[in-house]
Amino acid sequence: MSVLGLGAMGGVLAAAAVRDGYETTVWNRSAGRAQALVAEGAVAAPTAGEAIRGSQIVVVCLLDHASVHEVLDPLVGDLAGRTLLNVTTTSPAEARELAAWAAASGVEYLDGGILAVPAMIGQPGSTILCSGSAAAFGRCAPLLDRWGKSTYFGEDAGLASLYDLALLASMYVMFAGFLHGAAMVAPAGVSAREFAGMAAPWLTAMTGGFDGFAAVIDGKDYTVAGQQSLEFSDLSHIVSASAEQGISTEVIDMVQRLVRRQIDLGHGSDGFARIIESIKAPA
Incomplete structure (x- = not known):
């Protein structure tokens, strides 16, 4: 296998492959990283x-979608007949564009x-989401499972990116x-560390509510008994308390606007x- 891009993540992926006995060729713009x-x-x-010419599986871990094209466009002839595993962060539309670009040149494309x-690669909790060519996933699966638990979402090359960004959105919020x-x-x-000691078990416990929310959403019935109502979920008291503490209310305002729109x-x-x-139909 070959790895193009030896940044924080690419370097760790290549190192894990070497440790697991893969014949690994590496390239980076700054040669010193190798x-x-x-x-x-x-x-x-x-x-x-x-x-690229040194391996049948080429892993690309670059800065962004534009850098993938910048590096690979002049070398598309060398990629023909090979498997391209792109783990550069891209949007779903960009992943689909790369899949179409690869297919037109006889390249098997897998988006990851x-x-x-980086420190989690090869450790429990690391997950690699994949979509695109089923044949490419079959060839890459042994390698992917060395890096983390691999999950394949099908031929639509944009689905791995969609899941990835949706999960990251949940995390950042x-x-x-x-x-x-x-x-x-x-x-x-109160120190942030002290607060974290209270928040971590509380937030962990609250994730148990995801299944209930999912059942309601998939069932398309927000009137099911036992749910906390939107009127009860009014966050005015949290907004007020935040303002009284002299801090920005932007984070809570965002949720409050979503609640108020449905109440209105x-x-x-x-x-x-x-x-x-409210989220699916923005104001």
Whole structure:
């Protein structure tokens, strides 16, 4: 296999492959990044073209969609007949564009989304989301499962990116909520570490509610008994308390606007999960 791009993630992926006994060729714009990998047993290619020609599986881990084209467009002839595994972060539309570009040139394309930070690669909790060519996934699966638990979503090359970004969206909003809470208690002399000790078990317990929300959403019935109503979920008291603490209310304002939109449409007695309708149909 060959790895193009030896940044924080690409370098770790290549190192894991070398440790697992894969014959690994590496290339990076800044050649110095390959030195440690060569010491471990990798082969450094002086050009991206030589790296591609040296392996049947080519892994690309670059900065963005534009950089993938910048590196690969002049070398598309060398890629023909090979398997291209792109783990560069891209949008679903960009992944589909790359899949079409690859198919037109006889390249098997697999798009990958890595749900892990570099230190997690090869460890429990690392997940690799994949979509695109089924044949390419079959060839890459043994390697992918060395890096993390691989999951294949089918031939639509954009699905791995879609899942990846949707899960990251959930994570960032959760992190923003934690940081808002830490900012709220800070004026009272509570450290962020102390607050984290309270927040982690609480938020972990609350994830148990995902299945219930999902059942309501998939069932398309926000009136099911037992749900917390939107009227009860009014966050005015949290907004007020945040303002009293002298902090920004932007994080809570966002949720409050989603709630208020559904209440104003006459759905105040429906369950909290109904705010997904505000998200799906933005104001």
